[in-house]
Amino acid sequence: MLKIENLSCSVFENGREIEILKDINLTFQDKKLYVITGPNGSGKSTLVKLIMGIGSLKQGKIFLDDKDISNYSIDSRAREGISFAFQKPVTFKGIKVGKLLDIASEKNNTISNSCEYLSKVGLCARNYKDRYMDESLSGGELKRIELAMALSRPAKVYIFDEPEAGIDLWSFDKLSSLFSGIKETTIIVSHQKEILKLADEIILLSNGKVEKVGKGSEILPLLENFSCKKLRGENGQD
Amino acid sequence: MDKIDKILLQQIADLHKIPSGAFNIRKNGQVLSRNSTKEIEIIPKKDGSGINIKIAPNTKNKSVHIPVIVTIGNFSDTVCNDFYIGENSDVTIIAGCGIDNPTCNSSQHSGIHSFYLKPNSHVRYVEKHYGQGEGKKILNPVTNLFLDENSFMEMETLQIEGVDSSIRNTNAKLKQNAKLIVKENLLTAKDQKVKTNFKITLAGKNSSADIVSHSVAKDSSSQKFVSNMIGKTECFGHVECDGILLDDAKIISVPRISALSKDSSLVHEAAIGKIAGDELIKLMTLGLSEEDAEKTIIEGFLMG
Numbered sequence: 001m002l003k004i005e006n007l008s009c010s011v012f013e014n015g016r017e018i019e020i021l022k023d024i025n026l027t028f029q030d031k032k033l034y035v036i037t038g039p040n041g042s043g044k045s046t047l048v049k050l051i052m053g054i055g056s057l058k059q060g061k062i063f064l065d066d067k068d069i070s071n072y073s074i075d076s077r078a079r080e081g082i083s084f085a086f087q088k089p090v091t092f093k094g095i096k097v098g099k100l101l102d103i104a105s106e107k108n109n110t111i112s113n114s115c116e117y118l119s120k121v122g123l124c125a126r127n128y129k130d131r132y133m134d135e136s137l138s139g140g141e142l143k144r145i146e147l148a149m150a151l152s153r154p155a156k157v158y159i160f161d162e163p164e165a166g167i168d169l170w171s172f173d174k175l176s177s178l179f180s181g182i183k184e185t186t187i188i189v190s191h192q193k194e195i196l197k198l199a200d201e202i203i204l205l206s207n208g209k210v211e212k213v214g215k216g217s218e219i220l221p222l223l224e225n226f227s228c229k230k231l232r233g234e235n236g237q238d
Numbered sequence: 239m240d241k242i243d244k245i246l247l248q249q250i251a252d253l254h255k256i257p258s259g260a261f262n263i264r265k266n267g268q269v270l271s272r273n274s275t276k277e278i279e280i281i282p283k284k285d286g287s288g289i290n291i292k293i294a295p296n297t298k299n300k301s302v303h304i305p306v307i308v309t310i311g312n313f314s315d316t317v318c319n320d321f322y323i324g325e326n327s328d329v330t331i332i333a334g335c336g337i338d339n340p341t342c343n344s345s346q347h348s349g350i351h352s353f354y355l356k357p358n359s360h361v362r363y364v365e366k367h368y369g370q371g372e373g374k375k376i377l378n379p380v381t382n383l384f385l386d387e388n389s390f391m392e393m394e395t396l397q398i399e400g401v402d403s404s405i406r407n408t409n410a411k412l413k414q415n416a417k418l419i420v421k422e423n424l425l426t427a428k429d430q431k432v433k434t435n436f437k438i439t440l441a442g443k444n445s446s447a448d449i450v451s452h453s454v455a456k457d458s459s460s461q462k463f464v465s466n467m468i469g470k471t472e473c474f475g476h477v478e479c480d481g482i483l484l485d486d487a488k489i490i491s492v493p494r495i496s497a498l499s500k501d502s503s504l505v506h507e508a509a510i511g512k513i514a515g516d517e518l519i520k521l522m523t524l525g526l527s528e529e530d531a532e533k534t535i536i537e538g539f540l541m542g
Contacts, residue, residue: 075527078525079525094452104524132542
């Protein structure tokens with residue numbers, strides 16, 4: 001179980017403090033799928049990054065299975081069982097896809113092992129294991145490999161930040177079944193209706209606060225009535 | 239060969255034993271072992287300044303090893319080796335120098351290598367430099383490349399930690415349709431210094447050159463990259479200097495591209511900076527410590 005207590009986060013711009021997240025309290029139960037949604041700038045990405053240890057808290061605590069991980073480094077949290085897929089895949093000079101999958105999965109993978117991870121995202125290991133994780137791959141390919149890396153980690157909590165962003169046509173259809181197949185706790189930041197429909201619970205963030213948490217039947221109609229202004233987003237970090 | 243010789247040879251030429259095929263192993267200024275084959279002849283120069291390596295026309299898929307090792311201090315060695323690559327041949331040449339200097343005096347090796355590529359030939363030239371031991375290790379390689387019509391030279395150089403001072407000079411002249419690819423990878427640490435100079439003349443129509451230098455400078459080491467790409471006719475040239483800085487190190491890049499013809503197309507790119515934060519963070523999300531993430535990024539950058 002992942003628990004967030006009284007979490008707040010702010011940034012300083014031109015000497016002025018801007019609160020990005022305000023007093024967030026959330027509980028993510030084991031093996032359930034959560035989708036965090038809300039307007040641009042509502043703090044969705046900041047929240048999931050803070051769970052991974054990227055960025056610093058102003059106040060609050062994060063517990064994983066009752067262990068306080070609030071002061072853990074990024075790599076310690078990864079080793080405790082949090083896996084994270086970035087919205088924008090990170091590219092490297094000189095590191096191959098196969099090597100990254102080896103690091104992520106914590107083993108030296110053969111072609112068939114790599115195939116297990118890459119085929120989940122519709123890619124053939126034979127074609128990609130020896131490719132460099134750089135701009136020679138298309139945006140869609142990079143995104144799929146980013147997802148495969150996160151999925152290959154032995155984790156208790158899988159976090160995906162806007163997994164549909166930049167994805168190509170293949171993927172959109174198959175993303176739903178990919179996420180449904182994860183047996184562990186899954187947290188997805190998304191605006192997409194198809195992904196929202198998968199959620200056991202949807203968390204609606206607005207202006208840095210939890211506006212509402214509930215099942216799809218409760219939240220989805222609410223989203224449709226969410227004002228255009230809010231969907232366009234408030235200023236601030238997301 | 240003793241244990242130190244074997245370590246040095248393994249580092250610079252991936253050799254675990256005397257290689258098969260043509261080779262010339264030089265130790266402390268003397269020939270340790272040499273072998274010619276029917277297609278690749280290694281002949282000592284009459285004045286004793288080095289060797290001539292003659293590769294017969296149409297020689298395909300053969301390799302030549304010419305490593306140099308130095309295992310003593312207070313020693314300076316200069317060697318001039320000339321490579322004559324026959325028409326239509328396709329060969330790999332593994333060179334490199336390893337110094338183990340157990341003394342407090344310096345050891346120095348200057349390898350002056352000149353390559354004469356005949357038309358339609360292809361050479362892959364791999365040169366690794368390595369140093370170990372307390373004393374100062376100095377390596378000053380000079381590589382001169384003369385590429386005839388339709389010839390193709392690929393040059394991969396790797397100088398990793400251990401060399402205290404180095405001035406590397408590479409000069410090339412390309413004729414019509416000739417192609418040159420250079421990948422230079424450098425790592426300096428402590429107070430080591432490297433200066434690397436490239437002078438590439440694209441003299442023939444449709445000749446092309448791609449020079450990519452990846453360098454990592456740690457501690458208080460310093461590097462200077464100077465390139466001069468000259469386009470004399472319709473040609474394409476690209477020079478890239480990509481550097482990662484750590485600690486108090488310095489990297490200076492001095493680009494010069496000289497287009498002497500309206501049909502020359504020359505590009506220079508240079509980027510020097512710290513390790514990208516997003517790369518470190520990504521690897522840490524995969525469970526690597528910051529130190530291991532840094533090591534993985536540098537290893538990929540230099541040897542990927």
